[in-house]
Structures are given as C-alpha cells and as structure tokens.
Amino acid sequence: MTVRAGTPLEEVQNRAHELGLDYPVDIGARGTATIGGTIATNAGGIRVLRYGMTRQQVLGLEVVLPDGEVLTQMAGMVKDNSGYDLKQIFIGSEGTLGVICRAVLQLKPYHPNNALSLVALRDHEAALQCLSSLRERFDTALIAFEGMWPDYWHLVCREAEIARSPIEGAHGFYALLEIQLRLDETSDALEAWLLDALELDLVQDGVLAQSIAEQKDLWGIREAVGEIDDHLGPHINFDIGVSPSRLGDFCVEVERVLASIPDASRCVKVGHVGDGNLHLLVSHTLGCDTSMIEGAVYELVQRYCGAVTAEHGIGRVKVNWLPASRTKAERRLMASIKNCIDPCNLMNPGVILASKKFDTKSASK
Numbered sequence: 001m002t003v004r005a006g007t008p009l010e011e012v013q014n015r016a017h018e019l020g021l022d023y024p025v026d027i028g029a030r031g032t033a034t035i036g037g038t039i040a041t042n043a044g045g046i047r048v049l050r051y052g053m054t055r056q057q058v059l060g061l062e063v064v065l066p067d068g069e070v071l072t073q074m075a076g077m078v079k080d081n082s083g084y085d086l087k088q089i090f091i092g093s094e095g096t097l098g099v100i101c102r103a104v105l106q107l108k109p110y111h112p113n114n115a116l117s118l119v120a121l122r123d124h125e126a127a128l129q130c131l132s133s134l135r136e137r138f139d140t141a142l143i144a145f146e147g148m149w150p151d152y153w154h155l156v157c158r159e160a161e162i163a164r165s166p167i168e169g170a171h172g173f174y175a176l177l178e179i180q181l182r183l184d185e186t187s188d189a190l191e192a193w194l195l196d197a198l199e200l201d202l203v204q205d206g207v208l209a210q211s212i213a214e215q216k217d218l219w220g221i222r223e224a225v226g227e228i229d230d231h232l233g234p235h236i237n238f239d240i241g242v243s244p245s246r247l248g249d250f251c252v253e254v255e256r257v258l259a260s261i262p263d264a265s266r267c268v269k270v271g272h273v274g275d276g277n278l279h280l281l282v283s284h285t286l287g288c289d290t291s292m293i294e295g296a297v298y299e300l301v302q303r304y305c306g307a308v309t310a311e312h313g314i315g316r317v318k319v320n321w322l323p324a325s326r327t328k329a330e331r332r333l334m335a336s337i338k339n340c341i342d343p344c345n346l347m348n349p350g351v352i353l354a355s356k357k358f359d360t361k362s363a364s365k
C-alpha cells in the first residue's frame with residue numbers, strides 16, 4: 001500500500017481490511033499516530049512478537065532531505081541488494097535526518113477472528129514456560145503475549161478500579177494471549193490448550209473471551225496503562241528492553257535497587273513480555289532529583305546489556321542515557337551520519353544526540 005505520511009495508522013488499517021488485508025502494526029495511539037510518525041519512531045506495539053516492528057513492514061520511503069533534495073525509494077522491492085539500504089537509516093531516526101513524505105507498506109492477510117485468553121500464573125518464569133508451550137502448539141498464530149505484574153494488576157483492577165478482573169484471588173503474574181484464527185477455525189484449540197495448561201499446573205487460573213465485547217474488556221486491563229498516570233502521582237515512565245529470558249531477574253533486581261532510594265516510592269510493571277519490553281513506572285517524591293532513580297535503573301539496564309528504550313525512542317528526555325545502550329563507536333558513527341545528512345543541524349536538534357553542533361569528536365568523549 002502506498003501511503004502519504006500524514007495518514008493516521010487506523011485509517012491505513014481500515015483501508016487494508018476493506019481489501020481483505022492487514023497492516024499489522026498496532027498501538028494504543030492508532031487513532032492519532034500518523035504513518036510518518038510511526039515510521040520515524042519505528043513503533044512497536046502489541047504484535048511485534050508475530051510481525052516485528054514498523055521497520056519490518058516498510059518496503060519503500062520518500063524522504064525530503066535537509067538540503068531540500070528528495071530521496072525516492074518507492075519501488076516496493078522485497079529484494080534489492082544494490083548497495084546500502086538507505087531507507088533503513090530514516091526508520092526510527094525520530095525526524096533527525098529528513099521528513100518522511102510517503103511510504104510503501106507491506107500488507108499481510110487479514111484474519112479478523114482471534115481467540116483471546118487471560119491467564120493467572122505463578123510468576124514470570126511460568127510465563128516464559130507458557131510462552132514456549134503456546135509457540136509449540138500455535139507457532140506463528142500466536143500474535144500477542146502481554147504480561148502484567150501483580151503491582152500493575154492491583155492498581156488497575158483493585159485500587160483505581162479502571163478495569164474489572166475476571167480472575168479471583170491474588171497471583172504472581174498475569175498474561176494476555178491472543179491466537180489468530182483462520183476462517184474455518186474456532187477458539188476450541190485455545191480452550192484445549194488452556195485446559196491442558198491448568199491440568200499441568202502451568203497455569204493457575206484462566207478465562208477465555210466468549211465475545212468481541214469480552215475481548216475488549218480483557219484488552220482494557222492491559223491498555224489501562226494509559227489511564228494510570230493520575231493514580232501514580234509524579235512518576236518516571238521507563239521503556240526498557242532486555243533479553244526476554246532475563247526479564248524476570250531484571251525485575252527482581254530493579255525492585256531491590258529502587259527500594260534503596262528513599263525518593264522512589266512505588267513501582268508498577270507491565271509489558272510486551274514476549275519481546276523483553278518492560279514498561280516500568282516508578283513514582284517518586286514531588287520535586288526530587290529524578291536522576292538518581294534514572295541512573296540506578298539505567299545502570300542495571302547496562303549491566304543486562306539492555307536498551308534504555310525498546311520502542312518509544314530517545315527523544316530529548318533520554319539523550320543523556322544513550323551511553324547506557326550505545327557504545328562510543330556507535331555514538332560516533334551516529335553523529336557522523338547526522339553530520340553528513342544534516343550538517344546545519346536543522347532537523348529536530350537535540351533529539352537522540354545531545355550536542356548542538358554535531359561534532360564527531362564530542363560524541364567520542
């Protein structure tokens with residue numbers, strides 16, 4: 001599909017559906033986010049597990065460069081090894097290298113019917129076991145595996161009552177799992193998996209959505225992350241990436257580290273567990289110096305060889321923390337690319353890379 005950059009993501013999804021196809025990038029901001037914005041931020045979302053990030057969907061781009069020249073790569077080729085794949089530099093560049101005007105997007109077959117289940121688990125380790133069992137049973141039909149820690153669950157379903165919990169009691173972890181169904185399939189296969197998992201004690205409790213309305217209610221628990229700001233008070237919203245198998249250990253350690261910082265009062269965890277992407281929200285004392293909390297969390301991220309941002313990008317807010325994820329050599333090369341394409345620093349100055357005048361020597365310090 002050839003799309004102008006200002007088109008909202010949801011409009012692209014709807015037009016694809018009319019053709020029996022699907023544009024699989026999906027995020028909470030689908031109604032307002034533009035295709036240009038999602039490409040510039042290499043948006044991820046809830047289906048990365050199955051389809052990858054925005055980068056994997058872009059076959060062509062048209063970009064206006066800072067000097068006014070137009071770079072057009074709109075042939076939509078799947079295979080093209082004629083030198084550097086220049087469009088990749090602009091995907092995820094957060095508007096620092098040029099203005100994206102048009103794109104060619106790769107569409108997938110549309111499967112409007114999905115089966116959705118919410119399960120309660122012993123802990124994060126059990127969630128990983130569940131994930132491998134689902135992959136073994138459903139392979140690529142598993143399109144989402146979202147995790148919620150008890151701190152998040154309690155806030156959303158009990159304290160703030162933003163969503164209603166269909167599962168009784170307290171559990172160590174909650175996961176939302178979605179399976180794509182072909183036209184001739186029903187949710188029976190997921191129900192059978194759930195029964196087996198309960199019998200094997202892999203899952204402690206679980207529900208299967210019986211209607212579209214019930215699916216929306218279950219997704220509402222996960223998407224309530226956009227509504228909890230007021231209940232948390234002043235807080236930092238971390239968007240951390242670590243290897244999925246190490247995410248459980250990371251969470252245990254980050255809680256220990258935060259407990260030793262008097263200004264950090266509360267921590268809430270939710271995320272795209274299958275991708276190792278943790279949204280960690282940490283409340284803090286009003287007006288305190290937050291760099292101590294950020295420093296402690298990012299030092300841990302660095303130790304886990306993780307990413308200071310898995311999908312939201314560096315922007316200006318996380319510029320000082322880039323060294324926790326990118327080596328000196330990487331930062332120097334990034335500054336060189338910025339300098340080469342935008343020598344006058346016209347495009348989103350101060351985003352991703354800090355210095356006002358890009359100088360490759362300062363990036364190496």
Ligand SMILES: Cc1cc2nc3c(=O)[nH]c(=O)nc-3n(C[C@H](O)[C@H](O)[C@H](O)COP(=O)(O)OP(=O)(O)OC[C@H]3O[C@@H](n4cnc5c(N)ncnc54)[C@H](O)[C@@H]3O)c2cc1C
Pocket residue numbers: 005026027028029032033034035036037038039040041042043044045046094095096098099100101226311312348351
């Ligand atoms: C409620 C909510 C939920 C979200 N959930 C997710 C999620 O699950 N996963 C995820 O990855 N992200 C998520 N996001 C972030 C999301 O990816 C971005 O907000 C969105 O993709 C940006 O699109 P936009 O059109 O609003 O861009 P803007 O916010 O306007 O811009 C974002 C950046 O892209 C640049 N930019 C915008 N358009 C262009 C263009 N045409 N050419 C060059 N640069 C451009 C801007 O300069 C800016 O640096 C969420 C955001 C919200 C508000």
